[in-house]
Amino acid sequence: MNNELSDGDHHPLGEHPLLAGLEDATPLRDFTPQQLEQVAAEIRDVLCNLLATRTAHFASNLGVVELCLALHSEFDFRTDRLIWDTGHQVYPHKLVTGRYGQFAGIRTSGGLMGYPNPSESVYDLFMTGHAGCSVSTAVGLRSGDVLGGQSERHTVAVIGDGAFPSGIVFEALNNAGELGDDLTIVLNDNKMSICPRVGAVASYLDRLRSNPFYTGLKSEVVRLLDHVPMFGDPTERFLAQMKEGVKAGLLGGMLFEELNIRYLGPIDGHDTTLTRKYLGMAKEIKGPVLLHVVTEKGHGYKPAAEDPVFFHTPPIFKNDGGKAITQKSEGLPPYTLHAREAIRHQMASDSRVTVITAAMCQGNKLEPLREEFPDRFFDVGICESHAVAFAAGQCKTGLRPIVDIYSTFLQRSYDQIFQEVALQNLPVVFMLDRAGLTGPDGPTHHGLFDVGYMRLFPNMVCMAPGYAAEVEPMLSAALAHDQPCSIRYPKASALQLEHQAAPVEIGKSETIREGSDGTIIAFGAVLEQALAAAEILKDELDLSVVNARFVKPMDTEMVRQALTGGKFVVTLEEGAKMGGFGSALLEQAVSQQLDTRFIRILALPDEFIEHGDRGDLFDQHGLSVPKIVQECRNMMDSGLRSTT
Numbered sequence: 001m002n003n004e005l006s007d008g009d010h011h012p013l014g015e016h017p018l019l020a021g022l023e024d025a026t027p028l029r030d031f032t033p034q035q036l037e038q039v040a041a042e043i044r045d046v047l048c049n050l051l052a053t054r055t056a057h058f059a060s061n062l063g064v065v066e067l068c069l070a071l072h073s074e075f076d077f078r079t080d081r082l083i084w085d086t087g088h089q090v091y092p093h094k095l096v097t098g099r100y101g102q103f104a105g106i107r108t109s110g111g112l113m114g115y116p117n118p119s120e121s122v123y124d125l126f127m128t129g130h131a132g133c134s135v136s137t138a139v140g141l142r143s144g145d146v147l148g149g150q151s152e153r154h155t156v157a158v159i160g161d162g163a164f165p166s167g168i169v170f171e172a173l174n175n176a177g178e179l180g181d182d183l184t185i186v187l188n189d190n191k192m193s194i195c196p197r198v199g200a201v202a203s204y205l206d207r208l209r210s211n212p213f214y215t216g217l218k219s220e221v222v223r224l225l226d227h228v229p230m231f232g233d234p235t236e237r238f239l240a241q242m243k244e245g246v247k248a249g250l251l252g253g254m255l256f257e258e259l260n261i262r263y264l265g266p267i268d269g270h271d272t273t274l275t276r277k278y279l280g281m282a283k284e285i286k287g288p289v290l291l292h293v294v295t296e297k298g299h300g301y302k303p304a305a306e307d308p309v310f311f312h313t314p315p316i317f318k319n320d321g322g323k324a325i326t327q328k329s330e331g332l333p334p335y336t337l338h339a340r341e342a343i344r345h346q347m348a349s350d351s352r353v354t355v356i357t358a359a360m361c362q363g364n365k366l367e368p369l370r371e372e373f374p375d376r377f378f379d380v381g382i383c384e385s386h387a388v389a390f391a392a393g394q395c396k397t398g399l400r401p402i403v404d405i406y407s408t409f410l411q412r413s414y415d416q417i418f419q420e421v422a423l424q425n426l427p428v429v430f431m432l433d434r435a436g437l438t439g440p441d442g443p444t445h446h447g448l449f450d451v452g453y454m455r456l457f458p459n460m461v462c463m464a465p466g467y468a469a470e471v472e473p474m475l476s477a478a479l480a481h482d483q484p485c486s487i488r489y490p491k492a493s494a495l496q497l498e499h500q501a502a503p504v505e506i507g508k509s510e511t512i513r514e515g516s517d518g519t520i521i522a523f524g525a526v527l528e529q530a531l532a533a534a535e536i537l538k539d540e541l542d543l544s545v546v547n548a549r550f551v552k553p554m555d556t557e558m559v560r561q562a563l564t565g566g567k568f569v570v571t572l573e574e575g576a577k578m579g580g581f582g583s584a585l586l587e588q589a590v591s592q593q594l595d596t597r598f599i600r601i602l603a604l605p606d607e608f609i610e611h612g613d614r615g616d617l618f619d620q621h622g623l624s625v626p627k628i629v630q631e632c633r634n635m636m637d638s639g640l641r642s643t644t
Contacts (some may be wrong), residue, residue: 012104013049016042019100025072027098035271036073040065042376044300045378046103048319050091054440055315056107057114059308060089060160060296063190066291067158068092070275071186074283074358075154077123081141085134086116087127087161087444097123107440109612115444129444130409131359131382132166134159135185139172144461154184154283161189162359165381176288177260182289184279185261188269189319190297190308239467257292265292269298309362332496335489335525338471339431340365343402345472346479347373352400353479356391358384362525364404364433389623391428392420400479401428407447407488414453421484428485429478430454435464435488436525436574437604437618442611447488448604450644451523452579454486456550461485461506466527468494473504474549481506486525492572492614495528507553513545518568518598519634521558523548523581526572533628541636551581559588568635572623577603600635602628 011020021027032038041101043065048054069092071082072154077097084090086252094112095103099121107109116124126137138157145153146245159169164187176183242561262285267278275293282289290458298304304311317326346353347369354376357364361379370377380387391401397426404411410417410432419429432454435447455462461483465471476483498641502510512527513534520543522530530587545560562569573583582601602622618624622631 011100011522012053013046016046016100018042018446019046019095021063021238021619022096022098024078024098025096026076026078028069028073029076031073033273036069037065039069039096039109040272040300044096046100046299047091050103050106051314051316051324052318053104053316054107055313056440057091057313059087059304061091062088062301062304063295063297063299063308063490064158064188064269065092065185065296065300066270066272067188067275067295068096070279071156071158071270072096074276074279075156077156081125081138081145081155082123083126083134083138083141084116084128085157085163086131087129087328089160090116090124092130092524093123093554094121097121102599107442107611108473109610109616113442113611114440115442128443129442130157130412131163133170134163135172135176136510137168138183138185139176139179139181139371141348142183146181151182154182156186158186159186161191162185163403167385169249171286173256173259173261180287181425182286184282185263185288185290186279187292188295189266189292232431234485240348243461253290253292262287262289263292264289266294267292267541268419269293269295271288287373312362332493333468334492335465335468335471335494336363336365336433336491338468339433339487339489342472342475343404343431344369344372346402347376350400350479351376351399354394354399354401354511355404356366356380356387356394356401357404358382358405360389360409360433361404364431366404376552383433384409384412385416388416391419391488392416392424392426395421395426395428396424402431402475402479403428403431404431406445407432407450408438408445410450411453417454417484418457422459425481425483427479429475430484430486431475432486432488434491436490436492437609437614438491439614439617440611443608446609447490448576448609449485449579450488451573451575451581451584453553455584458550459483461550462488462552463550464524464548466487466495466522466524466549467497469497469501470547470549471502473501477504477506488575490525491526495525495606497527497531504549507550507555509549509555509558510545510547511558513543515542515544517541517543518570518632519544519546519562520570520572520632521546521548521553521585521626522572524574528576529618529623529625529628530572533632536625537632541632543632548581551584554584554588556588559585560594563589563594563596563599566595566598568600568632568638570600570602570628570631570635572628573601573603575603576622577601578625598635598638600631602631 019042047061050590102112107114115129118124119128134157136153142155165271256263264278267274269275278291282291296305297308298311315326317324343355356378358380359382391403394401432450435450438445463474465474474487519532530545534545571585580603582603604621
């Protein structure tokens with residue numbers, strides 16, 4: 001890791017004496033309430049100063065400062081187990097577990113990851129970046145410790161209310177209640193996911209939070225009820241049923257109690273002393289416990305508390321007396337905005353078109369569509385499997401649903417893509433945002449695998465725009481097609497290409513530039529790099545540049561022409577090499593019995609790509625313009641040698 005401070009160095013994010021003195025979280029257990037308040041203030045100062053240097057997760061981290069301190073004050077997570085669900089709120093956790101000296105480099109190449117990372121610290125057990133799995137892994141950890149004779153270890157899962165409706169959470173709660181092992185589940189309830197959360201579970205938590213019974217009163221009444229004497233049958237049965245009914249009503253959390261999970265709360269998660277008290281209580285209760293903690297996203301910084309959606313991952317800003325002065329973003333509009341406008345056009349022109357997202361309305365820039373078409377906009381929460389099956393149901397009735405989900409998150413619905421969509425040959429359209437490298441978000445969020453996991457399904461059509469003006473006609477073609485289609489695009493500015501675009505036809509590529517020495521075939525947004533490389537080489541090599549558009553069905557005639565006459569072919573794609581576009585082209589070449597000796601595939605390797613600047617990652621893995629130029633030169637030299 002880089003950016004490690006040496007003795008005597010000044011921290012680039014300010015001076016914070018208590019944080020600087022923490023080699024691990026152990027001293028927090030002996031800190032006074034006043035010292036813990038100072039640590040909380042130092043953490044918030046570090047976070048504000050960080051946002052003056054780069055984008056990072058902000059509001060979610062401000063909201064868990066006191067909860068984090070309470071957890072590390074009550075447990076020793078060098079040996080106890082702690083899982084942070086989703087993981088983007090672990091900055092306070094990193095700051096108090098010995099990583100303060102490295103923190104200035106978070107989310108930069110070689111620096112700390114913005115999510116938990118076991119290679120950084122013993123305090124991080126899983127590299128969590130997708131929501132909902134914390135309870136399952138915690139149940140497994142506890143089961144393993146019990147079987148391994150280490151039952152003295154405590155296990156804690158922290159999960160937000162936005163992630164809580166995920167189907168896997170209820171599978172885990174069902175299993176936890178059956179096993180009955182000691183386990184603490186902290187439900188961090190801030191009324192938010194990235195956007196305001198949705199659904200019936202959210203309403204249930206709202207009712208729990210507004211319960212008029214204070215926890216102390218509830219506990220006292222339950223204690224008294226436990227001492228009500230029982231008599232003989234059938235009177236005993238009647239009184240027992242009445243007593244349990246009263247207890248469940250007073251406790252709230254009846255859903256959890258019925259699953260054999262003790263419910264505590266709700267409590268103020270910004271009161272460190274109170275939270276420590278209840279965590280200690282949860283430790284003493286046998287069996288699984290759910291502690292309902294109420295927090296405020298953005299707590300401690302007024303602009304973030306007032307607009308936690310904007311301040312989830314805000315642009316770089318400077319804190320000016322409690323006001324956030326943001327820098328205006330520059331550059332061309334991203335693919336996400338072009339996708340949004342394409343969806344808007346289709347919804348306006350066809351009443352059958354609906355859009356479905358999974359708690360990523362803000363990330364996918366869909367807020368205007370939610371306002372303009374409320375009856376045909378569906379945010380199902382962090383429930384991707386349900387989103388896809390829901391879309392299949394809509395499709396069966398004659399609607400034309402668009403499922404707009406990040407590439408990395410759509411993986412969670414793999415079985416539904418197979419069973420409910422592809423197998424039924426239903427024309428659901430998948431818009432895969434963030435397909436490719438997502439830069440500082442790192443391996444949990446890079447969308448590298450969708451070409452491989454989508455193209456293998458029979459009936460599926462897979463495409464990718466190479467420039468901005470293609471997004472709208474691609475979506476139009478997909479909605480007019482009678483089979484399922486996927487459209488992938490990256491988290492990047494969209495190329496504005498001034499040329500006479502060929503019409504989008506299923507399975508047909510577009511030749512942008514004609515040449516006689518070789519061909520660069522680009523699938524998706526890497527067309528920009530392909531054109532730039534060809535332009536640099538124009539005095540050395542006469543290169544064709546093909547905008548592939550489709551990986552399935554592939555343009556077979558384009559493949560034949562590119563590989564005829566001994567010309568070399570370089571394929572480009574912003575995705576995994578294994579199972580990707582280059583692999584598909586090789587399959588097609590072999591099926592046509594074409595010469596494959598002079599094909600080179602430039603794609604991402606068979607490894608998990610670390611976080612870093614997108615341009616730097618392109619260069620590291622051979623997709624930058626200079627690396628493409630060099631590969632073309634190498635291929636030409638190889639071809640000349642082979643014919644002499």
